[in-house]
Amino acid sequence: MSASVLSVRDLTVKAHLQGETRTLLQGVSLDLAKGEILGLVGESGSGKSLFCRSLVRLLPSSLLKIEGGTILFEERDLTAVTDAEMLKVRGAEIGMIFQNPTSHLDPVMRIGDQILEGIRYHQGINGRDARAAAIEILAQIGFPEPVRQYDSYPHELSGGMRQRAMIGVALSCNPQILIADEPTTALDVTIQAQILKLLMDIRDRHGLSIILISHDLGVVAQTCDRIAVMRGGRLLEQGLKRTILSAPQDPYTVRLIHSHPSMPDVALPAVSAPAPSRAATRPLLEIDDLHVRYPTGGSLFRGKNARTVGALSGVNLEIMPGETVGIVGESGSGKSTLARALLGLTPISSGHVSFDGIDLFQQRNAGLARLRREAAMVFQDPFNALNPRLTIGQTLAEVLKVQKKIARADIPSRVDELLDLVGLEREFVNRKPRSMSGGQCQRAGIARALAVDPRLIIADECVAALDVTIQAQIIDLFRKLARDLNLTLIFIAHDLAIVRNLCERTVVMYRGEIVEDGRSEDVFSRPKHPYTAALIAAIPDIDPDRQLLGHTDAASLEPIQSFKRMP
């Protein structure tokens, strides 16, 4: 390992909020060697992003201040240099890649021009040469047609391409250090694999040093040389990745590693209830040749021949009462559409959905009424799924009132029961979503679904946005509920590891169709469809020796939908 390019000592950042001072970073010391990839992991709010922003002195608010410590970079202390000098460090020496490319790329500027801006400003190249350099970068980061794509706007690109563009913009300044703040969290496993590959590639080619932030230990395990673990503003431990992964010192790190879904020991036999004998009962849900098409940009005056996008094309599925079914598939494969169609929230174009024997198409009103009383949905985004103006108590009480399954007088006690059930304290009755954490909101969402007293729960990616530790809690909760209340559970995720842990049956979707359906063990151990196989291969395993994407070449996995379908 070569000498360190960046050396941080005792970095302390404090926030001064209305007379109260909170220490957000406490004496963090860290070294970054030339050409190394350092993984920074830790739970949400532990200060990972803050640490990186401190390095370039771009704190999110003027109330936060660097109060101590040094950041040594090329013999200068970055905490002490002038603002003008700092301008030269940012970008040109230390570049940043952000988690959310959609919001960090300028929506009204062409991708190429955004790259050009850095080249012009930091490398002093102008005119034709600059453009050529920009196109060169586009090619490097895997744009298949750089000359044409120079003129694309961010919104015309897929998520993965946008993330690449973001990396391109950072590279345009020709930095020595790249900081990548959760660059793949929003992406699919397959795209994630490509981006991580790209980062490693760049490191290899340009000899860059990279700090990679993630809360997914798997990602870090696959890409990094060293790992640093943060919690509560402190650096808990750091070291070579193998050391950390095999012999974690801090109890938190131990927990972090153990809650990783890819850890095989967690794979308890899925829901322990004996698989119900399928032949005995009739299916709770029957889906027969379901098609859903969305109109695109249609308007009142354009009539029926408007363009449509097929989101589901010919889905057949039968779900027995008491089953736990996981639905996986890449983004845009139609998982949510399927869920919504099942619940009658999206008009179906053709096919049949019957719930407990009632056809939703032929007996729409009866079917919906029945459905609304017996099925419930848990949404992906915990914050947006709850009405921000209502307290949790009001939210739950309203459902109970409308559903009229219990007497009015019993509502308060039932609300308490529900909170107990999802493990929220009773004082949450008076809390509003905004004052709760994501995990707490998600539980409230589950409580609301349970308030219906449903036979069927559909959970649409309800853990994707959460921390691994909280993820684990929620999954435990579902497992318990399924067991205790004999619920039928449809669990949608694109994280296969979770599905594998929770569900006894797995359905794989690809481009609006079901490509695989079977018992989870079978699907995961012996995938029949190549897409399933690719999906499984792309899961970053926490074991660094199980190589990301195995031996497949990144190039062979062409970005699925590199360009959005244009209407």
Place this chain on the structure above:
Amino acid sequence: MHRYRFVLTRPLQFLPVIFGISVITFILVRLIPGDPARNLLGARATPSAIAKIRAQYGLDEAMWQQYFYFVKNLANGEMGKSILYKIDVLKLIATRIEPTIALVLSSVVLSVLIAVPMAALAARNSGKAPDHVVRIVSTFGIGFPPFWLGLMLMILFSVKLDLLPVSGYGETFGDKLVHLVLPSLTVALSLSTVLIRSLRAAMIEALKSDVATAARARGMPERIVFWRHVVPNSLVPTINLLAVNIGWLIGGTVVVESVFALPGMGQLLVRAIFSRDYMVVQGVAMVFACATVLVNFLADVVTVAIDPRVKL
């Protein structure tokens, strides 16, 4: 380019709007009590003279019949004859349209010239003294009734300082510009307030946005961050605000035109309303409406040009 396809289809949507406006103005002006004929004849009107005028302008016919003629005329590109001025309404409007267009244009330009730097100043110093000053001063701008503000400006700049003409509209281009300074300033002082508020909010938002952070992280100086990334991203809502306000703005010019004696359509309209010159009221309302629709359409075009995400 397909993004601009709405340029072709949108005009179809104008039709119902224009049609609706024609019906409403037609009915509205006729609902106003008062008789154009009596107005024309003044105090010496005799019933027979009134009857004669009413017959001459077809005012004695049934409503639906009058509307039919109106639409028929419209289809032929005519708007009838002014009762007061005795000439074709379109011809009359043609003689009066320029000052109004000039006033609206110069007011918009001036407002933008005032609003952009002021909003920039406030947004870049948000929460500090310049921000407060801009906000307070601009709020005052909107509180003064334009006719009062106009007179004050006139007394100051034209009478006391003798820098600018008191009122009227010049003959040569330069002369016209000079005459337009005070009226457009009067309009701009209140319009820019609205713009400043919206721009400032959008700019503050954009300054805090990830786009700006990303640019800063690339080492771009604040100047570039602001003018290249923040400003373009905060223009769209303001342009739409301007477009929505265009009707209000045109309405506001009525008062300003009469204070500054600009021979525009606003004055024409007021006189026509007060003298129940139905055809002229209809004509001017239609022209104003078309202008508003057109401005909104242009705003859409500009929005699409600025923001590639927008599809219409």
Place this chain on the structure above:
Amino acid sequence: MSAGTVSSSPAGWRLRFSQRLPLVIGAGILLFFLLLAIGAPVVAPYDPILQNGATRLQPPSLLHPFGTDNFGRDLLSRVIWGTRIDLQIALIGVVFPFVIGTIVGTIAGFFGGIVDALFMRLIDIILAFPFLVLMLSIIAILGPGLSSFYIAMALVGWVSYARLIRAQILVLKNSDYAVAAVSLGFGRFRIMFRHLLPNAIAGSIVFAMSDAVLVLLSGAAVSYLGLGVQPPVAEWGVMVAEGQSFITTAWWITLFPGLSIVCLAFGFSMLGDALGELLGVHE
């Protein structure tokens, strides 16, 4: 896990100074005018409509701090009594458009389709219609006076609110909690008015504040054209318009009512700004 206190800005009323100041100023000004309006009979030193030939056109003095007008009426008293009318104008001129616009916007946004298309065309028509023509015609039809003004404002003003609310509802109705509400079997009206509207309305409340200013100014413009409230009622816009002929000889007649409009406008804008930040609205 920690008890969920991660959220960095508590949604309470503890605000930064720069946020609190506009609120205090705005609310303070409005409260001041409100008290003036309520206490007009007590506070005003003279009868606002009593004419006195002996005290015509007197400049501000100790006896008449705002001077007198051409009928010898005390301007301070007229300004104070005018508060009643002008607050009423601002209030009623905003409330009706607000209510109508909110209902229409909610319905149009929620139901979409043909209902929405019809309302949107209607809105287009009203927006494209020169505001003053509509205003003058309606006032001319109904006869000058406050109630005609209110009716005119209500007929025209709802459009802005409807647009604002509709835009919000269109976004919100696809939000997860709205879909959740549907999936839980809630009725349409419950979803519209209990779930969507409260979340959509903040922007309109803020807009209402600046709208109040525009309403006051429209009132003044109508007065300038001679169609304001009936004499001898004291109303600021009418007072400014009446005082116009004395603008060079007796400046005080226009100045004080004019300043009152400005102050009230300032109060509304400040309150609007403050509410905007409080409710997290971005214009």
Place this chain on the structure above:
Amino acid sequence: AGILTIGRREDSTTFDPIKSAQNVDNWVFSNVFEVLVRVDKTGTKLEPGLAESWTVSDDGLTYTFKIRDAKFSDGSPITAEDAAFSLLRIRDHEGSLWSDSYKIVETAEAADPKTLVVKLKTPSAPFLSTLALPNVSVLSKKAVEAGEDAFAELPTASSGAFTVKEWRRGDRVILEKNPNFWQADRVKLDGVEWISVPDDNTRMLNVQAGQLDAAIFVPFSRVEELKKDPNLTVHIDTSTREDHLLINHEHGMLAKKEVRQALDMAIDKKAIVDTVTFGIGTVANSYIPKGSLYHHDANYQYPYDPEKAKAMLAGAGASDLTLNYIVNAGNEVDEQIAVQLQQQFAKAGVTVNLQKVDPSQSWDMLVAGDYDISVMYWTNDILDPDQKTTFVLGHDTNMNYMTRYNSDKVKQLVAAARLELDPAKREAMYVDIQKTAKDDVHWVDLYYSPYLNVSRKNIENFYQNPLGRFFLEDTVKN
């Protein structure tokens, strides 16, 4: 020499004299077109215009005019044929607003190029006066017939002191000296611009700042201030304007003469003159304005006596009279009078509800009788009192100017006076009419007020005659 710029409220509407009844147009018509018979600058007598002289037959039916040697601005001679054409046109043209006033003309013929013979259907004392109306100006037959619409836009031939050079609609009318005018040597100005400046303040400021030479319609409130300005002259010219309170005789108690008399007594006209006109007007005592033909100066005037008024009302059984008062919106003077009358009536125990309506609408309401009282004014266009008298007291189709006043005696007197050709006898009849009308309180005469105009000091001989005409041929710009 020089060009005189005059600011006025509104721009012209047309140049076809028969198609307008607006003052704004008449002012310009009388600059541009010449009439057969003129009213002199004192507004008291007729003098020759294009008619050099005239004779009237004994039966009062045939008028013979000798046309003066004069040319239109295009150089063609002004003939009796043009005069006949103009007179018949105003009577017969379908677009004429004045047909009714000239129905009395039986024939008008050019006996020879310089002799016009007009035959009337009945004798008429005021006929000559009506020929002085700018609307019946002598137009060039050739020019009009070449294109009426074009002529109305920009007359190609004019008989008056000026020709129309340009008309910028909504803004200004630009006149140029007419070298062919029969009194061309009298005209000092090179040209005139009538400029529309609707706002009173702006118009005054323009003159104060020296950007206009003159402005008409000075608000009463500004007179004192403008008088103090050393650069300005305020012109206070006698007018025929009279402001009066219309009373609807058909409404309940108002039908009683005593009630109307009480109302007259309840009004402090002096106070109105002081407050509204800033002391510039004078209290009126007759419907015929002071200084006009047959004005009866000794006419009775009801004294201001609210107590007595109250008592009279009580006597008539109208103690708590409530009146609906129509106020013209946007008319400052009207609103001020209304506010003041309301307070004065209150002292006599009469409650007045003000109802402000837009002026056009108020016409409708007055005609329909939807009112109790309302203030209006009248200015004469012609010298002879017959026009106004017929409208106000002659019981013609307009219900005595909307008052619904009904008196057979007055009705007969008015008709007789119209036919009476002996001035002395006619005057006696008018005195009788004025007395009777006053006693009946057909309406309440409020005040007479002058024309108020302002000009820069370097403008001389700028004045308006009592009938509202500007004699710009006399005006000098130094």
